[in-house]
Amino acid sequence: MDFTYQYTDEQQDFRKEVRTWLAENIPTDMRAPVDRMELTDVQYDFWREMHKTLAAKGWLYPTYPKEYGGGGLSGEQETILQEEFRDARVVGGFTNSLVFPTLLVWADDDQKEMFLKPLLSAEKVAFQNFTEPNAGSDLASLQARAVRDGDDWLITGQKIYISGVREPDLLFGPMVTDTDAPRHRNLGYFMVPCPAGGLAQERMNLLSGDDQSVFFFDNVRVQGDHLIGGDHQGWQVTQTTLEIEHGGRGQAIPRDEALENLIDYVQNTKSDGAPLGDDPLVQQTAVSAYIDSHVFSLLNTRNYGMYQARQEMTYHGSQSSMFGKIYRIENADRSRDIMGMYSVCGTDEPRAPFGGQPEVYQRSSLVGAHPAGTIEIQKVIIARRIGISRTRERAAATPSTAGASTG
Ligand SMILES: Cc1cc2nc3c(=O)[nH]c(=O)nc-3n(C[C@H](O)[C@H](O)[C@H](O)COP(=O)(O)OP(=O)(O)OC[C@H]3O[C@@H](n4cnc5c(N)ncnc54)[C@H](O)[C@@H]3O)c2cc1C
Structure with a gap:
């Protein structure tokens, strides 16, 4: 069987347009280094700006809805863009894009305006804020706490291995909102703006370089409307992120x-x-x-x-x-x-x-x-x-986001 995809003439024209534009607009010395750790400050600044241009053309996040700043393009066009981007050594978006489907599924209209639009337009950058020193594979054993304070929340705890180049504008992920509730029903999912009072970032030094950070939260104040989903719906919201992260x-x-x-x-x-x-x-x-x-x-x-x-x-x-x-x-x-x-x-x-x-x-x-x-x-x-687990009594995580209007 031949799995080679046959592009239409129209799609090949699109490819030519992309290739020509990249050749004219990406200087050779700005192309992605072999080792991502060698991305210079000049290159980083160039790509922060270039991502805004690519987003405005609909090429950075091609299949996400236009109304929120995505490209509204087809899967085939996305594939062409990926192929041409890799050949031109384009440095990808700095936001962890797992957040996009999550916001499309769970954020209300105001939150989509507030978070999704600036992320899809590359004005802002978001990192995934899940893992803790005592909660990696068993994510549900999280300990970082979010406590109500009037309309706001105060977050205290520690997150580790958080990937991302330089500093984020937003951190997204679950925190414990009810210490008395059972696992999976005790979490809320927050968008935390950065920098913030009480929030500190420290670089890690892993074998692959230093694109990971530890974040320390000491009573970091987050507005009430930065909670995605209900007060105790964080586990379900998290599953939408994880379904995509696990290859979905x-x-x-x-x-x-x-x-x-x-x-x-x-x-x-x-x-x-x-x-x-x-x-x-x-x-x-x-x-x-x-x-x-x-x-x-x-x-x-x-x-x-x-x-x-x-x-x-x-x-x-x-x-x-x-x-x-x-x-x-x-x-x-x-x-x-x-x-x-x-x-x-x-x-x-x-x-x-x-x-x-x-x-x-x-x-x-x-x-x-x-x-x-x-x-x-x-x-x-x-x-x-596939139904061969010894822990059958535990409900499987929420199935795929199939049906959701994601790109
Ligand atoms: C390069 C890198 C980038 C990362 N980026 C991010 C990020 O952006 N955001 C974020 O939130 N996190 C990130 N992480 C964290 C990552 O999700 C965790 O490292 C991962 O979930 C494993 O958790 P842990 O390191 O605590 O290991 P542990 O959970 O302590 O696991 C240790 C070992 O035990 C095994 N193990 C654990 N439970 C079981 C089980 N039930 N059955 C069999 N074996 C088991 C594991 O497979 C592993 O080999 C990143 C990690 C790395 C290395």
């Missing part, structure tokens, strides 16, 4: 730069005068990498199609998420085995292949096993969704 949105034709580089290396490198690809062991390793990458691509494309068609999804998101986390670690090892020790040298080593991309991949594939639910947690979700 999919991605059409996701590109695998690491695989492309590996195949390029095997095809174009000689060992003792003979092409590297003549070695049966290299062939086998490279083909295994190729197959795994393509299986992941198919799972992701299937999810994207289901999401766009508003089909009910159950295990599908976690299946691709789990597979993606496992095969990336394996392919990083395979690349290292084939390319040798220079592939573990970073971007500052001139002899590192592909400008140091394999080294960045080594680190990011390992770190990537954790965010958005670990490999084990994806297995737990799959088991529950």
Whole structure:
């Protein structure tokens, strides 16, 4: 079966328009560095402004509704944009876009004006504010508290591993609003404006760099209308975010730069005068990498199609998420085995292949096993969704956002 997508003439014209515009408007020295940690302040400032321009053209968040600042474009156009953006090394939006479907489903009209519009237009940036030192995989054991104070809330606690470049304008996530209520019924979901009195941000230093922060809340005042959903509906709101985070949105034709580089290396490198690809062991390793990458691509494309068609999804998101986390670690090892020790040298080593991309991949594939639910947690979700879990008595999380008017 041929899975190659056949674009219409109109769609190919759109591709040409995007490609030409990017070539004319993105200077070479502003293109995404191989290691995202090497994004300079000048580049960051350039992209903060450029994202506003791209958003105004409808290209930054293409499939979200126009009325809130999205592009109102089709899934095919989004795919074309993604393909052209990656070739032009466009730096993606700084907002964690998981918040968009959540706001579309749960925010009231005023809140959509207040939060969704400035985020989709790239005026503001939001980070996902979920994990705590004692609540990661078991998110429902959160401890950060939000206490009523007149019409406002006062938030106290600590959040950790919060991803995002530089500083956010908003943090989104659940806090305990009722310490007496049982798990899952004790949370509210807040949009916290930043900076704020009593709020401190400290950078972490993970293997993948320092795009994660710890946030300390000490009686941080948040207005009552910044609560999304009801006082104790935070768990359901959180599930809308997590369904997408666990792979539920999919991605059409996701590109695998690491695989492309590996195949390029095997095809174009000689060992003792003979092409590297003549070695049966290299062939086998490279083909295994190729197959795994393509299986992941198919799972992701299937999810994207289901999401766009508003089909009910159950295990599908976690299946691709789990597979993606496992095969990336394996392919990083395979690349290292084939390319040798220079592939573990970073971007500052001139002899590192592909400008140091394999080294960045080594680190990011390992770190990537954790965010958005670990490999084990994806297995737990799959088991529950296909009815083979030992914890059947626990209700599965709210099913997909299928039917919601999200992009
Ligand atoms: C690079 C990175 C970016 C991140 N970005 C964000 C972000 O933007 N916002 C945010 O809120 N959080 C973020 N996180 C946090 C991430 O969601 C958590 O790290 C993750 O949920 C795991 O939680 P934990 O680290 O507390 O590990 P734990 O929950 O303590 O788990 C430790 C180990 O135990 C295993 N385990 C736990 N429970 C079970 C179980 N029931 N069955 C089997 N095994 C189990 C886990 O798989 C893991 O291997 C990020 C993390 C990383 C590493």
